[in-house]
Amino acid sequence: MVQPSGIHSRRAALKMLDAVLRRGETLEQAEHSALRSVRKPADRGLALAIANESLRWQTDFDAMIDSATKQRLPDDARQRMVLRMMLAQTLRLETPSHAVIATALPLLAGGPRRLAHGVFSTLIKREAALPEAPSLPGPVMERWGARAEAIAPGLVDPPPLDLTLRDASETQAMAVQLAADSLAPGHLRLARGEAIEKIAGFSEGKWWVQDLAASLPARLLGKGTHESGSKHVLDLCAAPGGKTLQLAANGWNVTALDLSKRRLGLLKENLERTGLKASPLRANALIWEPKHLYDAILLDAPCTATGTCRRHPDVLHRIGPDQIEEMVKLQRGLVERAATWLKPGGVLIYAVCSLEHEEGENQAEWINANCDLAPLAITAGELPAGLQPTAEGWLRTHPGLLADEGGLDSFFVARWQKA
CATH class of the missing domain: 3.40.50.150 (Vaccinia Virus protein VP39)
Structure with a gap:
């Protein structure tokens, strides 16, 4: 059977989520093994994005999933993990629904594909939407208390790229060169996306990521x-x-x-x-x-x-x-x-x-x-x-x-x- 394009990225993302949520590994630890067979940088980046967004918004995705099932799926059920990934792609990464379905259902080979397809389709028809900021897991809310409400808005998106300059006197000149913002002497803030090694000043050792x-x-x-x-x-x-x-x-x-x-x-x-x-x-x-x-x-x-x-x-x-x-x-x-x-x-x-x-x-x-x-x-x-x-x-x-x-x-x- 010919597998749909992009299935390797989704399979790697599922491996990472399983390692984090069932075995307690860090995402950084999990990615080395999960991405071993994913060759293209774009595919590796997609797998990481799916895993990260699934975890970032997990509490909200779970609430959506539970609203569309008669019997609650176990937290570590494979169907739940795949559904989180499907919602992450649709609601956060703007992946077309047909592509999400085509690359997700093969991950449930031998399992209840119909359930995952039905839950996802129900939520799409309802035009399910995320809140303005991620809802934090209950235990985290209890630990962070009143601070949680102020923290959550800062978790909506992955952070920008911060650099610390070797020579703080070059802050203004380097900010202009890199089209960056600066929040302190010796600091630059850039948009995410460009490979670190390709940013001007890397090979000369003018800065480091921090x-x-x-x-x-x-x-x-x-x-x-x-x-x-x-x-x-x-x-x-x-x-x-x-x-x-x-x-x-x-x-x-x-x-x-x-x-x-x-x-x-x-x-x-x-x-x-x-x-x-x-x-x-x-x-x-x-x-x-x-x-x-x-x-x-x-x-x-x-x-x-x-x-x-x-x-x-x-x-x-x-x-x-x-x-x-x-x-x-x-x-x-x-x-x-x-x-x-x-x-x-x-x-x-x-x-x-x-x-x-x-x-x-x-x-x-x-x-x-x-x-x-x-x-x-x-x-x-x-x-x-x-x-x-x-x-x-x-x-x-x-x-x-x-x-x-x-x-x-x-x-x-x-x-x-x-x-």
Whole structure:
């Protein structure tokens, strides 16, 4: 039997959704295996788009599906996953209905194709439509509370492309050259779509990809030079290296420590491309001991990464209390060790790309109570226009902020100084 054009993309998308929703893999982990047999870049891009949009709007797609079935399909039923994909293509990717049906029903070979076809046709006849912003899963709504309403509008679309410049003085010139917007010195924001390697300045190492929110922790350490030379900073859990590059560009003498060999490889590639200098080090921060103390430590701690939900919507469905608790313990262990590696007067930045209070605000309160560090408040003057510190002097960003300019990932950032 001749298979319809595009079936390989849909089959790969289904494999990714199955890996995320049934096995708890990240979408990034799942794509390597699922896309192995998909050769064309356009087909690979389509598979990823279907999977991402299915996850981004899953709660709303499920409500539609349930409204058109007499008996509720199990959450992990293959028919439900395929129907989510069908709706994602129709309502988000503007794929014609006949193409959606032709490429979806073969995925249910040996199964109830008639049910999927009937449910989809019923919803199309009803002219089913999505809300203005994605509805968040119930457990996520419970965890995020009042913030959820403000966050959801920032999840409608995949984010734009943010770049951090090696030389902030080139911001205006590079913005003109790339037809980009800028929300802070050294930052550019471009529309999605063009291959990274083809953007002007890539081969010359003039920039690297980094969400604006992800660039804020390193910005809060300022320049790394003083009268006698460069100050020493430890970038803890550094790979793939955006913050290391920032610190090196700002004159710091950087030790970039990470446990992952693969991710450290990416860091080294970016150092080579940009011509910036740092000292990558592969080690486990929970047992490693430094040879000297540091003027500053930037701990971008391992976390649940729920703050990246606008670019990685799988986190909305994978993360729960067990993962949060595990990360909290790891983060505290890293902070306790890092606090002992600072010189007197040294500064610690703690950051997580998480929307969970347990990993952010609660951790800052724990550090205040348990570590020999004095809070060093973040000020409005240190932040891009439109962002404000909290009353405690912390920073909390989320996808709904700066929504008119393209939004932000969510980061929690706080700062302390050693007596």
